[in-house]
Amino acid sequence: MKATNDIYKQSFSFPSGTVQCLFDISFDEQFPSPTVIITDENVFAFHQNKFSNTKTIVIPAGEEAKTQATVDYIINQLIDLEISKEDTLLGVGGGVVSDLAGYAAAIYKRGMKLQLMPTTLLGMIDAGLGGKNGVNVGRYKNMVGTIYQPEKIWFCYDFLSTLPVHEWRSGMAEMIKHACIADEQMFDMLEKIQLEDIMGDFKKLNELVQRNVKIKMNIVEQDELDKSDRHLLNFGHTFGHAIEKLLGITHGSAISIGMVCACRVSEKLIGLHSSATQRVLNLLEHYLLPLEANTNSEELFELLVKDKKRVGDDIHFVLLPQIGQAKTEIIPLSYLHQNIKEILR
Amino acid sequence: MKATNDIYKQSFSFPSGTVQCLFDISFDEQFPSPTVIITDENVFAFHQNKFSNTKTIVIPAGEEAKTQATVDYIINQLIDLEISKEDTLLGVGGGVVSDLAGYAAAIYKRGMKLQLMPTTLLGMIDAGLGGKNGVNVGRYKNMVGTIYQPEKIWFCYDFLSTLPVHEWRSGMAEMIKHACIADEQMFDMLEKIQLEDIMGDFKKLNELVQRNVKIKMNIVEQDELDKSDRHLLNFGHTFGHAIEKLLGITHGSAISIGMVCACRVSEKLIGLHSSATQRVLNLLEHYLLPLEANTNSEELFELLVKDKKRVGDDIHFVLLPQIGQAKTEIIPLSYLHQNIKEILR
Numbered sequence: 001m002k003a004t005n006d007i008y009k010q011s012f013s014f015p016s017g018t019v020q021c022l023f024d025i026s027f028d029e030q031f032p033s034p035t036v037i038i039t040d041e042n043v044f045a046f047h048q049n050k051f052s053n054t055k056t057i058v059i060p061a062g063e064e065a066k067t068q069a070t071v072d073y074i075i076n077q078l079i080d081l082e083i084s085k086e087d088t089l090l091g092v093g094g095g096v097v098s099d100l101a102g103y104a105a106a107i108y109k110r111g112m113k114l115q116l117m118p119t120t121l122l123g124m125i126d127a128g129l130g131g132k133n134g135v136n137v138g139r140y141k142n143m144v145g146t147i148y149q150p151e152k153i154w155f156c157y158d159f160l161s162t163l164p165v166h167e168w169r170s171g172m173a174e175m176i177k178h179a180c181i182a183d184e185q186m187f188d189m190l191e192k193i194q195l196e197d198i199m200g201d202f203k204k205l206n207e208l209v210q211r212n213v214k215i216k217m218n219i220v221e222q223d224e225l226d227k228s229d230r231h232l233l234n235f236g237h238t239f240g241h242a243i244e245k246l247l248g249i250t251h252g253s254a255i256s257i258g259m260v261c262a263c264r265v266s267e268k269l270i271g272l273h274s275s276a277t278q279r280v281l282n283l284l285e286h287y288l289l290p291l292e293a294n295t296n297s298e299e300l301f302e303l304l305v306k307d308k309k310r311v312g313d314d315i316h317f318v319l320l321p322q323i324g325q326a327k328t329e330i331i332p333l334s335y336l337h338q339n340i341k342e343i344l345r
Numbered sequence: 346m347k348a349t350n351d352i353y354k355q356s357f358s359f360p361s362g363t364v365q366c367l368f369d370i371s372f373d374e375q376f377p378s379p380t381v382i383i384t385d386e387n388v389f390a391f392h393q394n395k396f397s398n399t400k401t402i403v404i405p406a407g408e409e410a411k412t413q414a415t416v417d418y419i420i421n422q423l424i425d426l427e428i429s430k431e432d433t434l435l436g437v438g439g440g441v442v443s444d445l446a447g448y449a450a451a452i453y454k455r456g457m458k459l460q461l462m463p464t465t466l467l468g469m470i471d472a473g474l475g476g477k478n479g480v481n482v483g484r485y486k487n488m489v490g491t492i493y494q495p496e497k498i499w500f501c502y503d504f505l506s507t508l509p510v511h512e513w514r515s516g517m518a519e520m521i522k523h524a525c526i527a528d529e530q531m532f533d534m535l536e537k538i539q540l541e542d543i544m545g546d547f548k549k550l551n552e553l554v555q556r557n558v559k560i561k562m563n564i565v566e567q568d569e570l571d572k573s574d575r576h577l578l579n580f581g582h583t584f585g586h587a588i589e590k591l592l593g594i595t596h597g598s599a600i601s602i603g604m605v606c607a608c609r610v611s612e613k614l615i616g617l618h619s620s621a622t623q624r625v626l627n628l629l630e631h632y633l634l635p636l637e638a639n640t641n642s643e644e645l646f647e648l649l650v651k652d653k654k655r656v657g658d659d660i661h662f663v664l665l666p667q668i669g670q671a672k673t674e675i676i677p678l679s680y681l682h683q684n685i686k687e688i689l690r
Contacts, residue, residue, distance in 0.1 A: 015360035016570075068417060075482060075489055085653075107452075107489045109653065110479060111570070134455060137420060144420055144452045146491060225361075225456070308430075308454065 010210065012217040014131075014224055020152050021213055024206045027158035034115060035087035038074060038101040040065070043093050043119055046162060051092075055081050059100060066096050066135045068144070074104040085109040088151075094120040095127030099145070102133030106148035114150040119159035121171025122252065125178070125212035128153060130220040130230075141241075147224060155209060157202050168199060170252025172287040173236075175208065177259060178215045180280060181235050184324030186211060187283065195287055232326045234309065235318040236262050239343070242303035243293050256289035261343045266319040268339070269331065276323050297340045304336060355555065357562040359476075359569055365497045366558055369551045372503035379460060380432035383419060383446040385410070388438050388464055391507060396437075400426050404445060411441050411480050413489070419449040430454035433496075439465040440472030444490070447478030451493035459495040464504035466516025467597065470523070470557035473498060475565040475575075486586075492569060500554060502547050513544060515597025517632040518581075520553065522604060523560045525625060526580050529669030531556060532628065540632055577671045579654065580663040581607050584688070587648035588638050601634035606688045611664040613684070614676065621668050642685045649681060 007030065010021045025031070027050075037054050040061040044051065057077045059065050083089070089112055091101025098116050105114035118128035134145020160168075172195065179187035186208075198205050216233065223229040240258025244251055263280050266272035281291055309316040314330045321327060336343070352375065355366045370376070372395075382399050385406040389396065402422045404410050428434070434457055436446025443461050450459035463473035479490020505513075517540065524532035531553075543550050561578065568574040585603025589596055608625050611617035626636055654661040659675045666672060681688070 068413070072413060079482065079485060079488065086656075107479075107491060109488065110477065110490045110492055132455065134452075137424065140424060143424065143454065145455045146452060147455055311431075 008210070010213065010217075012221055014149050014221065016149055017151065019131075019149050019217070021155065021217070022152060023155045023210055024202070025154055025156050027156055031156070032090060032115065032117075032152075032154060034090035036078070036081060036083055037090050037092055038097060038104070039092040040094075040097050043097070043159075047092075047159075055083075059097070061096070063096060063136070066099060068135055068137070070100055071104055071107075071135060074100065075108060078104070078108050083108070083112065085112040088113040088115055090115045090117060090154075091150075092117045092119060094118065094123045098123060098128045099133045099142075100135065102131070102148055102150065103135060103145055105150075106133060106146040111148070114148065115152040115154065116150045117154040117156060119156075120163060120167050121160060121209075122167065122174060124155055124209050125171060126174040126216065129213060129216045131224065132226075141245075147226070149224075155206075155213075157205060157209075160199075160205070165195075165199075166250060166252075168195060169287060169289055170250050173252035173255045173259075173284070173289055175212055176280075176283055176287070176289075177233075177235050177255065178212050179283075180259065180320060180323060181232050181318070181326035182215050182219070182324065183211070184322075187279075187323050191279075191283055191286065228328075231309070231316060231328045232318055234316075235259065235320070235326055238262070238304065238307055238309065238315065238317055239300075241307065242300050243295065245303055246295055246300055247293055249290075249293070253290050254293075256284045257291065257293050259284065260291050262318060263320060264343050264345070265317065265331075265336075265339075266321070269329070270319050270321055270327075272320050272322065276320070279323060292345065295344065297344055300344070301337055301340055305333060353555070355558065355562075357566055359494050359566065361494055362496065364476075364494050364562070366500065366562070367497060368500045368555055369547070370499055370501045372501055376501070377435060377460065377462075377497075377499060379435035381423070381426060381428055382435050382437055383442060383449065384437040385439075385442050388442070388504075392437075392504075400428075404442070406441070408441060408481070411444060413480055413482070415445055416449055416452075416480060419445065420453060423449070423453050428453070428457065430457040433458040433460055435460045435462060436495075437462045437464060439463065439468045443468060443473045444478045444487075445480065447476070447493055447495065448480060448490055450495075451478060451491040456493065459493065460497040460499065461495045462499040462501060464501075465508060465512050466505060466554075467512065467519060469500055469554050470516060471519040471561065474558060474561045476569065477571075492571070494569075500551075500558075502550060502554075505544075505550070510540075510544075511595060511597075513540060514632060514634055515595050518597035518600045518604075518629070518634055520557055521625075521628055521632070521634075522578075522580050522600065523557050524628075525604065525665060525668060526577050526663070526671035527560050527564070527669065528556070529667075532624075532668050536624075536628055536631065573673075576654070576661060576673045577663055579661075580604065580665070580671055583607070583649065583652055583654065583660065583662055584645075586652065587645050588640065590648055591640055591645055592638055594635075594638070598635050599638075601629045602636065602638050604629065605636050607663060608665060609688050609690070610662065610676075610681075610684075611666070614674070614680075615664050615666055615672075617665050617667065621665070624668060637690060640689065642689055645689070646682055646685055650678060 037056045042061040118124045131147045131149040134142040137143040236259030239261035240255040244254035263277040382401045387406040463469045476494040479487040482488040581604030584606040585600040589599035608622040
C-alpha cells in the first residue's frame with residue numbers, strides 16, 4: 001500500500017500550459033475522480049467498479065469507432081450531462097479512446113479540461129502522449145483533429161495485467177523506435193532483457209515507461225506543432241503506415257517492418273553501417289516483431305505517394321546515421337520507387 | 346489606384362504566432378490569391394469574378410448553415426481538392442463564414458494555414474477577430490469549436506457597398522460596446538457623427554475600423570483563452586444573448602438592449618452615474634438601435650440561467666464603473682431574478 005505522496009511526477013511545458021505525468025499510481029487508492037470519463041466497452045466491462053461513482057460515456061472499442069459520428073455522440077452526451085468547460089474529462093483507454101477523448105475535449109465549448117489514463121503499453125509510451133488527437137474520415141486516417149495537451153496523464157500499470165501479448169509487442173515496436181532515434185543506452189538495455197522480464201516486473205516496466213515518456217515528451221516540447229523535430233518520431237512510419245493500410249496488420253508489426261525499410265534506406269543514402277541495421281533487425285526479432293511483409297511493391301508505392309509528408313515529387317523521410325540518432329531528409333519519391341524491391345526485400 | 350505597399354498593417358502576437366491585419370485593401374488590385382476560398386452563396390453571387398481563378402467552396406448563407414453537417418461538407422471538399430496543411434484557406438464572408446472557415450482550418454489535418462476577409466462591419470470589428478470559431482449543436486450556439494488565429498485578416502471596404510443598413514447597425518452596436526468598455530474618446534466621437542457619415546466616407550470608416558480592431562485584438566492578446574480580461578467583451582451579451590434567443594431579433598439589436606440592461610445593473614451595484622446610462626441610451630438611439638424589448642421576464646430569466654458564464658447560483662457579469670471602463674463581477678442570479686422587471690423596464 002502506498003501513500004498518495006509516493007507518486008512520482010514529471011512535468012513538461014507547452015505554450016498552452018503544463019502536462020503533468022503521474023507514474024505507477026495505485027489502481028485502488030489513487031484512481032482519480034474527474035467530472036466525466038470516456039472509455040470503451042472493453043475497458044468498461046473489465047473495470048466497471050472503477051467508474052461507478054463517475055458519469056461515464058462508453059464508446060465502442062476499435063479503430064472503426066474513430067469517426068465524427070462517435071464525436072457527435074460524445075458531444076451530445078456532454079451536453080445532456082450539463083458538463084461545463086471548467087469540468088475535467090478523463091479518457092481511460094488505448095489510442096482510440098485518447099484520440100476521441102482528446103478531440104472531444106479540445107472542441108467542446110472551445111476546449112474543456114482534459115486528463116488521460118492510457119491502458120495499453122503503446123498508449124503509455126506513444127499514443128497517449130503529445131496532444132495529437134483526431135478521427136478518420138472515410139479511408140483517410142486522422143484527417144481531422146487538433147493538438148491539445150491534457151493537464152495530467154495517469155500511468156496505472158494494473159491495466160496491463162489483462163493486456164494481450166500482441167499489444168505488448170506493439171508497444172515494444174515504438175519503444176525500439178525511441179531507442180533507435182534518441183537513446184542508444186536503452187537500445188543496449190533492450191538487447192539484454194526479454195519481453196517476459198518487462199511483463200513480469202512492474203519496477204522494470206515503470207523505469208522503461210518513464211524513460212520513453214521523457215524521450216517523446218522532450219521532442220514534442222521542442223516542436224509541439226510538428227514542423228521540425230517532431231518529424232523524427234515518424235521513423236519507420238512512412239513505409240509502416242503504407243504496410244499497415246495495405247495488409248491490415250497491427251500498427252506495431254507494420255512499424256517494425258517500416259523501421260527495417262528505413263534502416264536499409266539509411267544504409268544507402270547516409271551510410272548507416274550494415275552491422276547497425278543487423279542490430280535493429282535482431283532486436284525487433286528478439287521481441288517477436290516481423291521483419292518483412294509479403295506485399296505487392298507497386299501497390300505499396302501507390303500508398304507512399306499519398307503520404308502526408310509528401311511534398312510534390314519528394315517526401316520527408318527519417319533516416320538513422322547511427323543507432324540513437326535520427327535526422328529528416330527530403331528524398332525523391334523516384335528513388336524509393338526505383339529501389340522499392342531491395343528496400344522491402 | 347494604390348500601390349501594394351500602400352497597405353497599412355497592424356500586427357498582434359499570440360503564443361501560436363502573429364496575426365497581421367491589412368487595412369483598406371483594393372478590391373481590384375490587392376485581392377489575395379490563396380489556395381482555396383470558403384464563401385457563402387450570397388457573397389459568391391455578388392463577386393463571382395473574384396473567385397474565378399481559385400478553388401472555391403461555396404456554403405449556404407445564414408446561421409442555419411453553422412452546423413457539423415456543413416463542416417463535414419467542407420472537409421470532404423478539402424480532401425477531394427487534395428489540399429495540404431501547408432496550403433492557405435481564405436474565408437470570405439460574414440460571421441458564419443469566418444466561424445466555419447476558421448473551424449475547418451483548425452481541424453483539417455490538425456490545422457492548416459488560415460486567412461480571413463470579413464465582408465460585414467460586424468465581421469471587421471468583432472466576429473472575424475480573435476480566433477474564436479465553431480458551430481451550433483441543435484439549439485446550443487457555438488457549443489463546439491476552437492480558438493485558432495488566422496495568419497492574416499484582410500479589410501476590403503468595397504464589400505460594404507452592398508451591405509444592408511440593418512447590418513451596419515449591428516456593427517455599430519459592437520462599436521458602441523467597445524467605446525463603453527475601453528475608449529471614452531471614441532464614445533465622444535460617435536456622439537458627434539451620424540451613421541451616414543461612416544457609410545459615406547471610407548476614410549472615416551477605415552479610421553474607426555482600425556481603432557476597433559486595436560481595442561478588440563489588444564484585449565484578446567492579453568487573454569486569448571478567455572479566462573479573464575476577454576470576458577469584458579461580453580458587456581451587454583448576458584441579457585443580449587437571452588433576448589436574441591427569445592425574440593429572434595438581430596444580434597446587434599439584442600446586444601443594444603443588453604447594454605441598456607447592463608448599465609442599469611451597473612447603476613445599482615457599482616454606482617454608474619445615471620447620466621452615463623442616459624448617454625449610452627442616447628448613443629444607441631442615435632444609431633437607431635432599440636433600447637427595450639417586449640419580453641416575458643420569467644422566460645428571459647430561464648434563459649439567463651443557462652448562460653455559459655453561470656457558475657452555480659452566480660453569474661459572471663460585465664459592469665461599467667464609468668464610460669470607457671469595464672469590470673467583471675460575480676453576481677447572484679437571485680439578484681437578477683428579483684430585479685429583472687426594473688432592469689428590462
